[in-house]
Amino acid sequence: MLxxxxxxxxARFEAMRDDPTDVAHYRQLGGYEGLASVIDMGxxxxxxxxxxxxxxxxxxxAYPAGRKWRHLYNAAGETKYIVCNGDEGxxxxxxxxxxxxxxxxxxxxxxxxxxxxxxxxQGYIYIRGEYRxxxxxxxxxxENARAAGLxxxxxxxxxxxxxxxxxxxxxxxxxxxxxxxxxxxxEGKTGRxxxxxxxxxxxxxYLKPTLVNNVESYASIPVIMREGGQAFRHxxxxxxxxxxxxxxxxxxxxxxxxxxxxxxxxxxxxxxxxFGGGSSTGRPLKFIHFGGQSGSIGAADQLHDCLYSYExxxxxxxxxxxxxxxxxxxxxxxxxxLTSVANFFAHESCGKCTPCRIGTLRILELLEKFQQKAGxxxxxxxxxxxxxxxxxxxxxxLGQSVGKPMLSGYELxxxxxxxxxxxxxxxxxxxxx
Amino acid sequence: MTTEExxxxxxxxxSNPEQILNILVDIQFQSEAxxxxxxxxxxxxxxxxISETRxxxxxxxxxxxxxxxxxxxxxxxxxxxxxxxxGEPVVSQWLQxxxxxxxxxxxxxxxxxxxxxxxxxxxxxTPFVKIKGEVFPHLTPEKLEKLLADLKAGYYPELVxxxxxxxx
Numbered sequence: 001m002l003x004x005x006x007x008x009x010x011a012r013f014e015a016m017r018d019d020p021t022d023v024a025h026y027r028q029l030g031g032y033e034g035l036a037s038v039i040d041m042g043x044x045x046x047x048x049x050x051x052x053x054x055x056x057x058x059x060x061x062a063y064p065a066g067r068k069w070r071h072l073y074n075a076a077g078e079t080k081y082i083v084c085n086g087d088e089g090x091x092x093x094x095x096x097x098x099x100x101x102x103x104x105x106x107x108x109x110x111x112x113x114x115x116x117x118x119x120x121x122q123g124y125i126y127i128r129g130e131y132r133x134x135x136x137x138x139x140x141x142x143e144n145a146r147a148a149g150l151x152x153x154x155x156x157x158x159x160x161x162x163x164x165x166x167x168x169x170x171x172x173x174x175x176x177x178x179x180x181x182x183x184x185x186x187e188g189k190t191g192r193x194x195x196x197x198x199x200x201x202x203x204x205x206y207l208k209p210t211l212v213n214n215v216e217s218y219a220s221i222p223v224i225m226r227e228g229g230q231a232f233r234h235x236x237x238x239x240x241x242x243x244x245x246x247x248x249x250x251x252x253x254x255x256x257x258x259x260x261x262x263x264x265x266x267x268x269x270x271x272x273x274x275f276g277g278g279s280s281t282g283r284p285l286k287f288i289h290f291g292g293q294s295g296s297i298g299a300a301d302q303l304h305d306c307l308y309s310y311e312x313x314x315x316x317x318x319x320x321x322x323x324x325x326x327x328x329x330x331x332x333x334x335x336x337x338l339t340s341v342a343n344f345f346a347h348e349s350c351g352k353c354t355p356c357r358i359g360t361l362r363i364l365e366l367l368e369k370f371q372q373k374a375g376x377x378x379x380x381x382x383x384x385x386x387x388x389x390x391x392x393x394x395x396x397x398l399g400q401s402v403g404k405p406m407l408s409g410y411e412l413x414x415x416x417x418x419x420x421x422x423x424x425x426x427x428x429x430x431x432x433x
Numbered sequence: 434m435t436t437e438e439x440x441x442x443x444x445x446x447x448s449n450p451e452q453i454l455n456i457l458v459d460i461q462f463q464s465e466a467x468x469x470x471x472x473x474x475x476x477x478x479x480x481x482x483i484s485e486t487r488x489x490x491x492x493x494x495x496x497x498x499x500x501x502x503x504x505x506x507x508x509x510x511x512x513x514x515x516x517x518x519x520g521e522p523v524v525s526q527w528l529q530x531x532x533x534x535x536x537x538x539x540x541x542x543x544x545x546x547x548x549x550x551x552x553x554x555x556x557x558x559t560p561f562v563k564i565k566g567e568v569f570p571h572l573t574p575e576k577l578e579k580l581l582a583d584l585k586a587g588y589y590p591e592l593v594x595x596x597x598x599x600x601x
Binding site: 324 | 450451452453454455456478481484491494495496497498512513514515516517518519550551552553554556557563566567575581
């Protein structure tokens with residue numbers, strides 16, 4: 001039974017602290033019941049459960065997992081690959097790290113269920129370079145699962161269930177979190193995104209149909225299969241089921257990782273002692289950056305009655321994204337904050353497409369000029385245009401997301417941008433695009 | 434680091450091109466100068482049956498891989514927004530005072546160097562530094578002083594010899 005406001009994905013963290021890779025202990029705590037249920041109910045029914053669960057992709061894009069799985073299920077081809085995206089790079093996010101470190105077998109079980117569902121032989125988990133030290137624990141968990149007959153040939157004694165998982169680690173490139181870039185990186189190439197379409201469920205790793213899901217999404221799969229899609233959905237809201245791992249950082253008292261039911265009031269998350277505990281600086285919170293650097297910014301005083309759910313945030317132009325919640329107090333100027341964000345994008349742009357490569361740098365230069373209060377009339381229009389162009393013309397999610405923090409921040413605090421302009425100087429007339 | 438030791442690392446990953454990042458980072462972390470020199474790039478290219486250009490494309494693309502010699506201890510400071518506005522920049526100031534060098538400059542004894550990097554997922558532990566895989570959290574000037582002294586005295590062998598682990 002799934003209870004509301006109780007840990008689901010983090011339920012085993014404490015109990016398995018001594019050895020999170022212990023398969024027997026994992027099974028005592030409900031482990032591998034999800035896989036057993038899938039084998040019992042059959043593959044078609046498993047897809048229905050996933051649809052019923054309303055699991056939205058936890059990496060940040062919130063793509064319905066049921067739709068993604070069904071697409072791959074119907075894709076033509078004998079060989080299919082299962083890939084777990086553990087390239088957690090959104091600043092302010094460390095929830096996949098926690099899952100890999102504290103309940104690796106849940107991730108492995110989720111990936112194994114996918115292996116069964118799609119008759120795949122090989123799965124990959126891509127762990128970001130900065131988390132290289134987690135490979136040891138994950139490899140140990142894989143080793144223990146093999147020894148228990150839960151990976152390798154003839155899993156659970158079934159003649160045609162042969163599946164294994166390999167660990168790949170990155171080496172410091174945010175863009176590799178983009179699914180197609182991640183597949184290139186696994187293939188031993190530089191991790192630049194591919195041109196899409198085709199969809200990765202049709203043409204993915206080594207040009208074969210491939211499933212790419214986030215670590216937290218995979219960890220949710222065994223719960224859904226064990227408890228049923230409806231039960232999972234009821235933990236959340238109609239717009240998205242389940243619990244969400246969130247990472248509270250910035251100027252809140254209790255920074256750290258928490259698990260909340262989707263639909264928890266945002267005020268509780270920020271201010272209750274159970275979670276954030278309010279401002280850590282004694283100054284009021286000014287704005288909240290949701291879902292990583294690629295997410296939108298909301299003003300703290302406009303979010304009083306907002307629920308932390310996919311639909312409530314969407315109504316306000318915000319998104320859950322990776323689950324990062326960065327709170328800033330009123331000492332932080334929006335121009336300074338966005339300069340830091342722009343610096344990140346300019347640094348992480350992979351350079352493959354021109355709008356992102358050059359545009360992110362131009363945005364950074366403009367913001368640095370604003371920081372010096374050296375803007376001239378017309379610069380704000382140039383800023384807006386530049387952000388819009390990078391967003392609309394970039395080839396992948398990295399460049400396409402730049403507009404979210406920039407424009408949301410600009411719209412919330414336009415007066416701070418206006419103060420960065422020396423209105424006495426001659427206006428800059430922009431050449432038509 | 435001898436050629437045999439490098440080959441042992443490549444063999445541990447079965448010369449699999451999928452594992453090129455692991456191979457290069459393992460070699461780099463265990464090398465004395467902390468970077469991929471041309472001899473190493475040639476060796477990896479040969480063993481994995483890919484071109485040397487391809488190896489250099491990868492070395493120059495991924496931020497953790499380096500093409501030039503590094504200090505023995507590279508202290509990494511997060512400069513992403515959550516940390517940048519939560520006290521992390523003070524670490525650069527402290528390091529500048531204590532080491533007497535600016536960002537990306539090596540101390541004369543070749544022991545230390547520091548620079549900013551994007552988020553390492555330790556956002557709840559500022560101010561911190563990261564050295565190789567290890568995060569040293571909640572620093573104060575005193576703790577940092579002690580850390581530098583300990584490093585000079587060679588207290589953290591795992592930060593010199595690289596990480597050991599099993600591979601499937």
